[in-house]
Amino acid sequence: MADTKKHIVLFASGSGSNAQQIMAYFQEHPQIKVVALFSNKPDAYALKRAEAFQVPAFSFTREEYKNGILLQQVESFNPDLLVLAGFLWLVPLDFLQAFPNKIINIHPALLPKFGGKGMHGLHVHQAVLEAGEKESGITIHYVNEHYDQGTSIYQHTCPVNPTDTPEQLAARVLELEHAHLPRIIEEVLLNRSR
Numbered sequence: 001m002a003d004t005k006k007h008i009v010l011f012a013s014g015s016g017s018n019a020q021q022i023m024a025y026f027q028e029h030p031q032i033k034v035v036a037l038f039s040n041k042p043d044a045y046a047l048k049r050a051e052a053f054q055v056p057a058f059s060f061t062r063e064e065y066k067n068g069i070l071l072q073q074v075e076s077f078n079p080d081l082l083v084l085a086g087f088l089w090l091v092p093l094d095f096l097q098a099f100p101n102k103i104i105n106i107h108p109a110l111l112p113k114f115g116g117k118g119m120h121g122l123h124v125h126q127a128v129l130e131a132g133e134k135e136s137g138i139t140i141h142y143v144n145e146h147y148d149q150g151t152s153i154y155q156h157t158c159p160v161n162p163t164d165t166p167e168q169l170a171a172r173v174l175e176l177e178h179a180h181l182p183r184i185i186e187e188v189l190l191n192r193s194r
């Protein structure tokens with residue numbers, strides 16, 4: 001039977017807990033399917049998580065990422081949406097041109113604050129705490145040629161407690177990522193109202 005489902009391709013650099021939530025959410029979905037996961041780290045646990053969901057998983061080198069080889073491989077999956085689920089490299093222009101308004105990212109802070117190069121992992125939460133913010137949260141946004149500067153799709157806040165360590169804040173924000181990213185992906189794909 002022809003594959004009429006919408007195709008998601010995931011990109012993850014690390015543990016892949018967001019990728020896990022997304023693969024689980026769409027595992028039996030009638031209209032949407034995760035068709036592949038790519039990582040720039042051959043030892044990324046995200047690759048193992050994909051195997052557990054029988055999602056084809058591939059690692060790639062910076063050379064392949066930059067010279068069009070990876071782009072061809074990604075295009076072969078006919079993706080309707082590319083999701084950067086904890087992916088740390090800037091997206092090259094040829095990807096943005098090949099997939100206009102079809103690449104989204106999740107950032108563990110309330111952009112436009114606390115974004116940009118180097119703002120990833122605990123560095124983000126450290127900066128939020130040092131700034132004395134009373135709240136933090138997640139931003140899901142379209143990707144453009146600059147780190148974390150694409151059009152925002154969805155934000156959700158959480159409190160910051162004065163006694164928080166970066167790890168405690170990171171855990172609270174990660175919970176929001178897990179709770180909201182799969183649903184927002186579904187809305188983007190089915191409504192394209194975003």
Ligand code: GRF
Nearest residue numbers: 014015016017018086106108
């Ligand atoms: C999360 O903190 C996310 O905000 C950021 O990278 C981390 C990914 O975690 N983009 P995981 O690899 O999905 O567990």
